[in-house]
Amino acid sequence: MISRRNSAAVASATVLALTLAACGGGSGDGDGGDADGPVTWMAMLHTPTTPEKDGVIETALEEYTGTEFEMQWVPDASKEEKINAALASGTLADIVSLTQGDSTTVRTALTSGMFWDVEDYLAEFPNLSQIDPVTLDSARIDGELYGVPFQKIKARYGVVVRQDWLDNLGLEVPHTIEDLTKVAHAFAHDDPDGNGKDDTTGFYDREESFKVAFRSLTGYFGAGSQFEVTDDGQVVPSFTTDAYKEAMEWYRGVYEDGGVNQEFVTVQKQNQQDGIAQGKGGIVVTGLFEAKNYLALAESADPKTPMKWALVNDVTYEDVPRRILTDTGGGMGGWLAIPKSEVETEEELKKVLGFIDKLMDEEAFGLMTNGVEGTHYELDGDGVVTITDQTAWEQEVQPYSSSRPSEKIVTYKSTSPYVDEANELMAENEEFVITNPAQSLTSKTYDTRWSTIEQQVTDAYNQYITGAIEMSDFEATIESLRGQGLDQISEEFTAAYAEVNG
């Protein structure tokens, strides 16, 4: 809950705590202290049960990597307390999975110097040296890389449109903002589901529009992902830019025309999914993988639903080149951090890094994703993976899948509709991704003020879109926020940015 990065004092406290711990009898040299023992790994568990110790996957991975290891599972639900306590007391493992990239405590712990800076070692390893530079950038904090990043797909977003409605109305799949506007209008007014009632709309948005759907749309207009760097090196919030305001004006127009669900401000995520499944709206700005879920939901209510989706990942606006804002923090899902207290020498560090590197091989990735062929899954001639023993897979394999250093080594084919297509389109997105430059920077004011500021901007945004206020009022809100810390955040980020980028 405590949002990212608090202050230097916490960091120094951590250091102090560690120093004390080290003095008081070396809680530091744990299992991994000597180079021959197994590598210990503190990892998050997303499943109800832990896999058996020395179970089939662990043995197979040990065999493949040639490294003995031992998992210390931390239930994901209680990771905040567990990880905070572990960081504060210094009782860590050789590898610590830190998945809360936003957490103040995690970030301060990282910057406190208790973990190895792995930057210089990555080049020695075949897989680690290939980590996406954008993801690496997002994983750095003020220029330093305190762990191997968990690598995810960088931008999963796009626009999904009801293909069957397009067909009913004789429309083409939209690829520009202009076409999207027309489709939204037609969906709202031309009875795309043919039931004779005026009960459909275009965009089906929800309460978090500002942070989710609309943010992604502003990317098409040229706005940055939360923050952006101006030509003269200033780091500014993207909602202050002209491109952003242009997007707002456009979206308000669509809203006034009835092309956005009128009460989106009250719609929660679950309501949104239900509404889409019920055919209330035909355009959703969301993860491209969601089309499959919408269809499944609609089919559970009506097995004969005519629902079909067109997945669009290349919407553009006028002469703005194709781009897409990241929704996964630049493909960075946290760090595999290596504490100096456990891994004391460079030699040991290289051993641990070598282990992580091996886990990024296709074979290890397969073990952690699908399990063992014949036991957990089967592979058919087309390369489609089918899980044959769901129970065994859930107990033995699934726990490891969230600990994969990278999620994008191989994309397995699926038999479900839209999955392969979505995977393909998300992979295409990689090239056009725009990340948040401030994510890897530090600002004290941001830590203490941002959520209040963001809420006020969110309110003003919602009020503007629904017609309660005008653009001048929105700008006035921004102006008043400048005095309440917004400018200071900008300044601090700008200074941090200048320092890192010379």
Add this chain to the structure above:
Amino acid sequence: MSAATTAAPRPPAASADPERPQTRRRPRGSSFWRHRTLYLMALPGIAYFLVFKYAPMGGLVIAFQDYMPFLGIGGSPWVGFDHFVRLFTEDTFSMLLRNTLVISLLLLVFAFPVPIILALLLNELRGKYFKRSVQSVIYLPHFLSWVIVASIFYVLLSTDGGSINNLIVDAGGEPVPFLTDPDWLRPLYIGQEIWKGAGWGTIVYLAAMTAVDVQLYEAAQLDGAGRLRQSWHITLPAIRPTIIVMFILAIGDFLELGFEHMFLVMNSLNREVGEIFDTYVYTAGIQNGQLSYAAAVGLFKGLVGLLLVVMANRLAKRFGEEGVY
């Protein structure tokens, strides 16, 4: 206290000894000793309050610190009244205070009397089973969480297929944006409070009414008083002390509206009339990890509440009532 128990001289088990020496006056603790079993019974309750209510109050000092979980209360730097200064100088302070006061006042005016009226009506019911079942039904909403209540109202009031708006549209009207119109937030909030709490609130009044002497009603009937007059002249005055105690307690919670309910019915469009201290603490304090600031706001609310209770109690006593202490 337990020290006093053990230190006291051990008298014979039956302390009501007939030939009690008149010369030796018992020490002051004797009344305490005589009621020792009562005190013993109160012990768990006292311990509960000490451990769970009074001891945690020590944590309030973080309102005067820049508290950081790593450093603990001992290590965090002291900042004096900084957090209070920030609260009172914050642009939103007047809005927060206004919203909190207005909603509290509306609750006091509209929601507080409802259980009393409901209890009076229930009290007049003569069919025993009918009365019981009505009671059970009106208690029910109390057991629903605010999340459920808010969801039910969302489904009823949404303009996007909500039942009530469907009725309005079918009747030829324009859909009413109950959920987003700032003018509707307060009526909605008060209405939900009443719907959820009124039935449960009757319990204490109904209990008070059972204590009314039946002879009074009989006498009134002989004098020709109807049902209405009996209620007005007998039942109401009889439960007046209860009403006053409940009122003083309600005053004590004046600024404590509770976070959950408002958080669930508020959105961007009606926040200007909905943001109260509790919701503000959540965004400004908890979400930003500023525990000290959140504690300062909480402490401020608590102090105002205490002040109001004392004042209300004084007032009650001045008018010859019992009060809560």
